[in-house]
Amino acid sequence: MTYSTGPTEQVGWVQRRCQDLVRNVEHFIHGKPAVVWNCVIGLLAEGHILIEDVPGVAKTSLAKALAHSISGSMKRIQFTPDLLPSDVVGVQLFDSNKREFVFREGPVFANIVLGDEINRASPKTQSALLEAMAERQVTVDGVAYALPRPNFVIATQNPVDQQGTYSLPEAQLDRFMMLVRIGYPSPEAEVRIVADGIARRLPEQLQPVTTVEEMQQMIDIVRSIYVSPALQNFIVTITSATRTVPQLKLGASPRASNALAAAAQARAAVEGRAFVTADDVKAMARAVLCHRLMLTPEAAVREFRTEAIVDNILAAVPVPQAPVSV
Structure with missing residues (x-):
């Protein structure tokens, strides 16, 4: 066992390992600490991460930096319009020596699957990931x-x-625990990015600072983080409220409620606590909920934003006042 046996010691160990992981990624991803932390929180919650932004802002570099910071099997899938489902999950091939069909694993059989430009593949190929995710x-x-x-x-x-x-199917978007947007860097951070480019530094050159075995141990600890009944009701009240907003034709699913609870547990762990607070839930709500919500055509024309809708719900839902007990 890598960590101590007490809950406080376990959470402290998770916090320290996550700090090491974030520092390692920030050797290459400059000026985006909140983005990196959100990604690490998503991995701790055993969720899948979707990184969306315009070309050239280091989406793929962030994904690679995360992948290469964890020692384990990694496979990359470059999604293109001609990619087939069997190119993702695998295929049955006939073995002439054994005179039988054998299964050849696809790249999804890895600890970390890096899907680059996932929405350039057809919806049929994108849907091949539904069961896997x-x-x-x-x-x-x-x-x-x-x-x-x-x-x-x-x-x-x-x-x-x-x-x-192509637009990702709603069912697949719902399977991504979190959506992260990077945004343009500050001028100071962009100078460091240019220096990395001149020096030909690549995210593949990062050395792992943790293993998949440690990640699994951290995931198990995060699952034990206490979520009070009052906060469980708080989470459900938030997600349920998205289903009654007139500007939305699709609200958050029960899977979103589970994802928000798991993300809040992971945030509590990286903050060094063995229990979840309302601040943990509110801090993760945007990243977990916004990509699952679909605006009505009228709301889209009027340029409503799902982020603003989530913020309004968080402001309207009363925060539980009951004391937290573990």
């Missing part, structure tokens, strides 16, 4: 094959108004 297995020709644990999908996508992109 939700159930940690794939089914080919009626046979289920378990994926390795942990199994993270870190995907990048360009905004849907970019040429050559």
